[in-house]
Amino acid sequence: MIELADTGVDVRDFGSGPRPGGLRHMDAAGGWFYFLVAPRARLLVVVRIMPPFDAA
Numbered sequence: 001m002i003e004l005a006d007t008g009v010d011v012r013d014f015g016s017g018p019r020p021g022g023l024r025h026m027d028a029a030g031g032w033f034y035f036l037v038a039p040r041a042r043l044l045v046v047v048r049i050m051p052p053f054d055a056a
Helices: 002-006
Strands: 024-028 031-038 043-050
Touching: none
Parallel strands: none
Antiparallel strands: 024 031, 031 043
């Protein structure tokens, strides 16, 4: 994720959730990950990863 921010991608538009702040989520290969957006630092802070249920 940090590489995306360093290339000039606007990290404020990633994921579903409250804008401008708050915990957001995004689908990842059948699972989910939850993250916070830090636009001033141009990065995403991943706080939780939920694998797909069939991966167990």
